[in-house]
Amino acid sequence: MKDIRIRFGLVVALTLAMGAGNLVLAQGRPVAADADRIYGADSEDGATNPATDPAAGTANDPATAPQRRTAPSRQLTDDEMSEALAFIEQNMPNLDRLWSRMPEERQRRMPPRMQMGFKLMLDARKSGDERLYEVLAQQMRLRDEFMSLRREFNRSGGDEEVKKRLLAKVKELVEVGLKQRELRIEKLETMLETEKEKLEADRKNIESQVEVQYQRLEEETSQFVAFLRRFGPMGQGAIVGGPSAPPTTQSQRP
Numbered sequence: 001m002k003d004i005r006i007r008f009g010l011v012v013a014l015t016l017a018m019g020a021g022n023l024v025l026a027q028g029r030p031v032a033a034d035a036d037r038i039y040g041a042d043s044e045d046g047a048t049n050p051a052t053d054p055a056a057g058t059a060n061d062p063a064t065a066p067q068r069r070t071a072p073s074r075q076l077t078d079d080e081m082s083e084a085l086a087f088i089e090q091n092m093p094n095l096d097r098l099w100s101r102m103p104e105e106r107q108r109r110m111p112p113r114m115q116m117g118f119k120l121m122l123d124a125r126k127s128g129d130e131r132l133y134e135v136l137a138q139q140m141r142l143r144d145e146f147m148s149l150r151r152e153f154n155r156s157g158g159d160e161e162v163k164k165r166l167l168a169k170v171k172e173l174v175e176v177g178l179k180q181r182e183l184r185i186e187k188l189e190t191m192l193e194t195e196k197e198k199l200e201a202d203r204k205n206i207e208s209q210v211e212v213q214y215q216r217l218e219e220e221t222s223q224f225v226a227f228l229r230r231f232g233p234m235g236q237g238a239i240v241g242g243p244s245a246p247p248t249t250q251s252q253r254p
Contacts, residue, residue, distance in 0.1 A: 074119045081108050084118040091137065092144035094151075132183050139176050145169055 076084060085107065088096050099107055110118075121136040146169050153162045202209055 074116055075112075076110070076115050076119060076122075080118065080122050081110070083122055084110070084115075087118070087121075087137070087140070091141050094144050094148040129183075132180075135176060135180050135183065139173065139180070142169060142173050142176060146173065 085099075088099060117136075117140065121133060121140065124130075124132040124136060146166070149162065149166045149169055153159065153166050156162050
């Protein structure tokens, strides 16, 4: 019986340790996750996230080549899809000309990367970040212009003047990508300062932190003990925190 209690005690300790680790990770996750979600996962050379590329199937193009990191796909809601289609109609004439040729029901089935690009842009506006929204909107417009110049370049048989204009458009895209990174860094710096202020405040008030942590651990332990009492194979007397069960004598064994 003593060995059983020791084993369950280790389980409780391990569970609490894992919970504490998850708490630390959860506290740190928003900084990186939120930044990637809102600002995208740009490469270090300034190329923008392929998730914002409305031109599917252009992986070999300099401005639309996939990067090593991509943000997770998120589908647009019906309202967001309507906003995205309206944006295409008003701001992306080349894509709109191609998109409008498809059946209406197919137009609302954008590729995942394309949906993610609009999701980032629309989320920026919803969060009140107009600067980021304008950067992402400009990125969409430039990519649409790139599509047009690319088509012209291919039809010209590789005309050098068209190539210069094409590369100039790519340069604009790179500059917009750099601006996007600037905004990301600015946001991270603001979040870092906020975390520093919270940390300093917590250091000055350790006793309240002890009380909060005690209440959290007490609640987690109580829930774990209740689980073991309900589902534990050894019954109520064999768990940490439960009443001790009387030892089983030889005559009581089946």
